[in-house]
Amino acid sequence: MPTAQTPSAPRLAAVIVAAGQGLRAGQPLPKQFALWRGKPVLRHAAERLKAAGVDLLCVVIPEGADSLVRDMLAGTEPFVLVTGGATRQESVRNGLEALTLAAPQAVLIHDAARPDCPADVVARLIAALETHSAAIPVLPVVDSMVTAIGDAMGAKADREVLRRVQTPQAFRFDAILAAHRAWVGARDAGDDAQVAQAAGLAVALVEGDERLEKLTFAHHFSRDRPMIRTGTGYDVHRLATGEELWLCGLKIEHDKGLAGHSDADVAIHALVDAILGAAGEGDIGLHFPPSDPQWRGASSDRFLQHAVALAAAKGLGIGNVDVTIICEAPKIGPHRQAMRDNLARLLGVQGDCVNVKATTTERLGFAGRGEGIAAQAVATLVAG
Numbered sequence: 001m002p003t004a005q006t007p008s009a010p011r012l013a014a015v016i017v018a019a020g021q022g023l024r025a026g027q028p029l030p031k032q033f034a035l036w037r038g039k040p041v042l043r044h045a046a047e048r049l050k051a052a053g054v055d056l057l058c059v060v061i062p063e064g065a066d067s068l069v070r071d072m073l074a075g076t077e078p079f080v081l082v083t084g085g086a087t088r089q090e091s092v093r094n095g096l097e098a099l100t101l102a103a104p105q106a107v108l109i110h111d112a113a114r115p116d117c118p119a120d121v122v123a124r125l126i127a128a129l130e131t132h133s134a135a136i137p138v139l140p141v142v143d144s145m146v147t148a149i150g151d152a153m154g155a156k157a158d159r160e161v162l163r164r165v166q167t168p169q170a171f172r173f174d175a176i177l178a179a180h181r182a183w184v185g186a187r188d189a190g191d192d193a194q195v196a197q198a199a200g201l202a203v204a205l206v207e208g209d210e211r212l213e214k215l216t217f218a219h220h221f222s223r224d225r226p227m228i229r230t231g232t233g234y235d236v237h238r239l240a241t242g243e244e245l246w247l248c249g250l251k252i253e254h255d256k257g258l259a260g261h262s263d264a265d266v267a268i269h270a271l272v273d274a275i276l277g278a279a280g281e282g283d284i285g286l287h288f289p290p291s292d293p294q295w296r297g298a299s300s301d302r303f304l305q306h307a308v309a310l311a312a313a314k315g316l317g318i319g320n321v322d323v324t325i326i327c328e329a330p331k332i333g334p335h336r337q338a339m340r341d342n343l344a345r346l347l348g349v350q351g352d353c354v355n356v357k358a359t360t361t362e363r364l365g366f367a368g369r370g371e372g373i374a375a376q377a378v379a380t381l382v383a384g
């Protein structure tokens with residue numbers, strides 16, 4: 001890299017362009033200000049560049065967004081805010097012009113819409129500036145490539161020589177500022193590397209990263225919804241003579257059974273509540289009220305399958321479930337594998353997605369005195 005022009009000049013500055021409208025993303029506000037993984041997209045981009053060693057940020061924003069962006073970027077100082085232009089290229093030019101007084105040795109030019117910038121990409125770019133005036137991160141093309149003539153296939157393109165171009169793109173500051181000032185293209189350049197190349201600068205290619213994906217369409221934000229949901233369930237039934245004992249959908253031989261409105265399968269009831277909880281669907285009493293005669297003596301298998309269907313209707317599948325049965329007797333160990341297999345069958349999942357455990361309460365409490373059996377469960381549902 002070139003040596004510093006003044007003792008106080010920042011070594012590395014970054015222009016983050018955040019002045020677009022983000023129309024394709026269809027968010028309630030421009031995509032760079034929308035939330036992604038819990039924080040505004042722009043804040044992610046700024047934090048990543050700071051963490052990668054940038055000394056000064058120049059953030060190019062829409063007119064009138066100063067106070068919003070100042071709040072959004074609090075803690076990432078020093079930064080300067082600059083108003084953008086009608087095109088990305090104009091916005092970049094405004095940012096570079098605003099850095100002339102600071103006169104950094106090198107500048108990264110980055111889309112705010114690429115929030116996840118790994119520090120090692122920046123390190124590769126900076127290293128390439130030792131020998132080049134410009135460096136850009138690229139990725140190979142993995143699909144075969146063709147040109148399109150309307151909706152018909154044209155000639156095949158040679159993917160071996162094609163690359164996908166990402167940002168941040170790195171430049172010696174004076175060189176890219178001069179290149180932007182000298183740009184005479186009739187149309188905007190696709191990116192700053194093209195501006196640099198048009199000015200005769202050699203542009204080095206370094207390895208990019210899939211994490212640098214540009215958030216462009218609505219699905220880039222919808223995919224950001226939580227993909228994993230968890231629920232818990234707990235149930236207790238009274239042990240009584242003359243009742244059958246059903247646990248995890250199996251009839252267990254024992255001197256007492258569980259009393260209840262349905263078959264009183266306490267383990268399945270806890271599991272149903274866990275699944276309904278994870279799906280945001282209330283609890284077992286809401287769906288199968290004890291006051292409703294149709295559930296008298298009903299097999300709890302039906303409750304479980306209904307809960308699974310409700311979750312599926314919301315696009316949620318079973319990730320894994322974990323059930324704990326709390327009793328002194330009967331011993332659960334001899335039945336554990338059969339219980340696991342039966343729950344897996346009812347849930348429609350592989351056996352290793354189901355776990356059944358048991359514990360005693362050291363003869364304490366109602367379970368310890370053999371008055372009842374309790375069960376608790378955790379269910380993890382996975383979207384998609």
Ligand SMILES: Nc1ccn([C@@H]2O[C@H](COP(=O)(O)OP(=O)(O)OP(=O)(O)O)[C@@H](O)[C@H]2O)c(=O)n1
Pocket residue numbers: 017018019020021022023024025032060084085086087088089091092110111112113114214215216
């Ligand atoms: N006049 C513009 C246009 C774009 N950008 C920025 O350039 C980056 C890449 O542009 P793109 O992803 O195309 O964003 P938009 O132009 O905002 O998106 P769209 O075309 O969907 O409206 C974004 O960070 C965007 O905010 C900018 O600063 N000034």
Ligand SMILES: C[C@](O)(CO)[C@H](O)COP(=O)(O)O
Pocket residue numbers: 088111165166167190191192214
């Ligand atoms: C600069 C860029 O992100 C490099 O891939 C890309 O050219 C921006 O294109 P857009 O049409 O402004 O999204």
